[in-house]
Amino acid sequence: MHDLMTESRTNAAEFTVSEISNALKRTVEDAFGNVRVRGEISGYRGPHSSGHAYFCLKDDRARLDAVVWKSAMARLKFRPEEGMEVIATGRLTTYPGKSNYQIVIENLEPAGAGALMALLEERKRRLAAEGIFDAGRKQRLPFMPRVIGVITSPTGAVIRDIVHRIKDRFPLHVIVWPVRVQGDTCAAEVTAAVSGFSALPVDGAIPRPDLIIVARGGGSLEDLWGFNDEALARAVAASKLPVISAVGHETDWTLVDLAADVRAPTPTGAAEIAVPVRDELAARLANVAARLRGCTSRAIERKRTSLRAAARALPSPDQLLALPRRRFDEATSRLGRGLEVNTHRKRARLSAARLSPATLSRRIAEARRHLDRDLARITAAFRGSVREKRSSFSRCAARVSVERIERRNGVARQTLTAFADRQDRAMFSRLERARGRLGNADRLLTTLKLSHEAILERGYALVMDREGSVIKQAAAIAVGDMLSLRFADGEAQAVATSGEAAGAKRTKPQEKKVAAAGQGSLF
Template sequence: MDLLEDDPQPGSNAHEFTVSELSGAVKRSIEDQFGRVRVRAEVGRVSRPGSGHLYFDLKDDRACLAAVTWKGQAARLAQRPEEGMEVIATGRLTTFPGQSKYQMIVDQIEPAGAGALMAMLEKRRKALAAEGLFDEGRKRPLPFLPRVIGVVTSPSGAVIRDILHRLRDRFPTRVLIWPVVVQGEACAPQVSAAIRGFNQLPQDGPIPRPDLIIVARGGGSLEDLWGFNEEVVVRAAADSSIPLISAVGHETDTTLIDFASDRRAPTPTAAAEMAVPVRADLTARLADLGARMARSNAQAIQRPRQRLRDLARAMGRPAALTDGARQRLDLQGARLEPTLRQLVRNRRHRLDARPVPAATLRQFTQAKSHRLDRMASRLDTARSRRLERPKDRLAHLQERLESSLRRVGATTRRTIDQQQARLTDLAQRLDAALHRGQTQRRDALVRLDRMRQSLGPEETLQRGFVIVRGSGDSVVTSPDAAAEMPRLELQFAGSRRVAVRPEGSEKPKRRRSPPSDQKTLL
C-alpha cells in the first residue's frame, strides 16, 4: 500500500498548546486548588524596591517559596518580615508567567510564637545597640523642676489618671497630653509622631514646649507591647532633644524604648515620682537654705569686722610710737642745761685766769654757734624722719585694711544678691503654685455650692414638690405613716398648710396600690 506524504506520524494527535494557554491553565489550576493557604516558614531574602512592593522568600530545610506583598497591603501588615524570622504567612498561591514559576501573594503575616518574637527582638536590639542608640553618653539628666510635662499615652486609660493624681500629690505642674493608640498597628506611628511633635514645638509658641516627656502604657503581653519595640519608636526616643522617661508595662516588662530613653520607670506612677520632687520637702529645704544664708551673711560681715578690731589692737596707739623718743629727748634736755652751765663756769674761770682776745672769742663763739645750728638742724631732720617711718607704715597698713574691707564687702554683696535673686525666684514660683491650688479649690467650692443650691429643699419646693411633716416637725415619707397621724403639715414653696383629720372619722383602710408609683395619702 502506498503511503501518503502528509500522513501524520504515530502519536501526534495530542492537542497543541501555546505557551500563554499552558501558563493560564497552570495558573487556574493552582489558584483553584490553593485559593487560601497558611504557610509556616522562615523568612529568607527580603527585598524592598522603590515601587513599594515587598518581595521575600519563605523557606524550610528542603524547599523555598517566593512570596510578594503588594504596596497597599504592605503598609497594613501588622508585622514586617525580617530575614531569619519564623512566621505564619496567609495568602493565596498563583503563578508568574513571565518567569514560569509560582509564588504566594501574602496579605497577612504573624510571628510563629513568642520564641520567634523574642529572637527577632534580640536581633533588633543588637542592631540598634551597634548604632550607638543605647549608649549611656547619649542620655540626658532629667530637669529638677519641669514647668511643663508632656505625656504620650491613651487618654481613656487608667495610666493617665494615675500620673495626674501622683503629680497633683507631689508637685502640681502643667501637663500636656498627646493622645495615642498604645496597642495594635497604629501604635508605633502615633507614638513616634507624638515624640517628634513635642520636640518640634517652639519655645515661645502658643502651646508651651515640654521640659520633660513621659511615654506611658499599662502592662500587657509581649504582643500588646510590641508597638514600643518598633524601630521608628526607638529612633524617635533616641533623637528626642527633650529628656524622656519610658514607663511602658509593669516592672518586669522590657521594651526597646526603655533602652533608648533617658530614664526607665518601672510603672507610670513611678515615672510621675521621677518627674517632680515633693513640694513639702522643697518648702522645708528652702526654709533651711534661707536660715543658712542668713547665718552665712551674718558671719561674712562679722568676721572682717572682728579681723579689723584685732589688727587695730595689734598696731597700738600712734602716740605710743613716739613716747619713748620724746622721753629720751626730755631726759637729754634736762641733762643738757646743767652741763652747759658748768661748761660756762669753767670757761669763765679760764677766761678770768687768762683773758682771751675779743677777736678770738668772737671767732670761737661763731664756730660753736654754727656747729650748734648744724646739730639742731640734724636733730630736727632725724626727729621728723623717725616720726615719718611709723606714719608711712601706719598709712600702708590702713590702705591694705581698707582694700581688704572693700574686697570682702564686694564679695559679700555679690553673694547676698545671688542668694536673694534665687530666693525671689523660688518664692515667685511657690506663690504661683499656691495661687493655682487656691484657684482650683475655689472653683470646686463654687461648683459644690451651685449643686447645693440646685438640690436644696427650697429649690425643690419651687419645682412643685411638697414636704409632709407630722408631729414634732418630723418628715413623713410613707403613706402608712401619714395615715396614722391625726394632724399633718404641708410645706409648700413660701408657705405651710395644716391638714387635720376630723374627729370621729375612721382611719382609711389600706387599699391595694394602683399599678403606678403614686399613692393617695388622705
C-alpha cells in the first residue's frame, strides 16, 4: 500500500520555477492583453533617470503596480501627479523576479474633466494668492520691437502664421526657440525657453529679444495641460522680458495666459499685438508731416502778413535818414572852417607861451607870492594850534592841584605798604613751611639712617680734595695731592703718596671686600 502511494505521487508533472513564472506570464498577458484600469496614482516620483516611470494605481481595496516606458512617457498628453485619478490603458504582465504582476501603461488620461478642472482651479487659487497674476507686476509691451522671440513647435502651423503675420505687418528679426507643445516634457521645455531668452546678454552673439511670444494651437484640456504647469507660470511671471501668451483658441485659458503680461486670443492675434502695421505708421507719419508742413506754412504766412503791416506803419529809409543826413552835411561844411580857427588859436597860444627871461621872472615872482602866502597861513595856523594846546594844558593844570596829587600819592603809598606787608607775611609763611618740610626730611633721613653722618658713624670716611669736592674714584688722585678725610668726629689732612692716571680702569678691591661682608657703599 505504501508503494502504491509513493508511485502515485511521482506520476505528477514537475515544473521549474522559471517554467511556472513563464506560464503565468503568458496566461496573464493572453487574458489581459488590453485593459483599461481606473485608479489613483500613488508613489509617483517622476521619471527615472532611464526615462521610465514607476508608480502604483490603487483604490480603496487594492493596489496595482504600474510602469510607463520612456517611449510612452513622451506620448502622454499631461504629466502624472501624485493623487490624481486616472484611467490607464495598457496590458497586464508579470515580473518573475518578484512574483508579482503589473500593468504596462500605453496611454494615460484623467478620470474625467472634472478632476483636471479641480486641479487647475486649485493651482490657480494658490498662484493667485502668491500674486503671480497681479496686474501691477505686468510689464508694458514695447511699441516697436526690434527682435521677437517665439516659443513654439518649429513644425506646426502656429510658427508659420506668426512669421507670416509679422512679415505682412512689420518685418523684423524673429528668433524661434523650438519646444514640444504637448506631452510630459512640454512644461519643462517651455520653462527653459522662457528663462533662456531672459538670460541672453544684451550684446551677445544671439540678439536678445525685446518681447517673447509663447504660442500653441488649440486643443482639449489634456492637450493644453503642459501650459498649466506651476513652474512654467512662475517662470513667465518672473521673466525680465514682456511675454505675450497665445495658447489655444480664444475660449481656451491656461495658467500661462494669466501669468503673461498680455494674453492674445490666437497666435495670429499675438503677432498683431506684438508689432504695429508699417503701412499704417507710414501713412500716419505722412499725415503728421503734411499737417506739420501746412501748420508751418500758415505760421510763416501769418508772420509775413504781420511784417508787412508793421512795414507799412514805419517810415521809409529816406525819411528816417533825412535829418541825420542833413546834420552830417552841416557838420561836414563846418568842419573845415573849425579846423582852421582851431589851428590859429593853438598857434597864438603857442606864440604867447614861448619862454623868455621876463616870462620866467614873472612866473617865479608869482610862485614866490603863492609861497609866502602859504607860509603865512601855515605860521598862523601853527600859532593858533599852540595857543589852543596851551589853553587846554592850562585848563588841565588848573584841575590838577598839589593837594590832590599828594592825596593820591598817600593812597598809593598806603596800598604799596599793604602790599609790602602782605609780601613779607607771605615770604615768612613760605619760609616757615619750607623750614618745616626740611626738618621733616632731616628727621626722616636721620630716622632711616640715610644721611652721610649716619654712614660716617658706621666707620666710613669721606675723601675730599683741597676745594672740598668729594673724590669718588682713585683715578682722580695724583701723587702729592692734598686730601681731606672727614670722619664722624672730625677731619684730618693727608697727602697722596700713590695714585692712578686719569682715565685708567677703575678697580675697587675695598668695595669687593665690603660687598662680600654684606655692607653697601654710599659712593
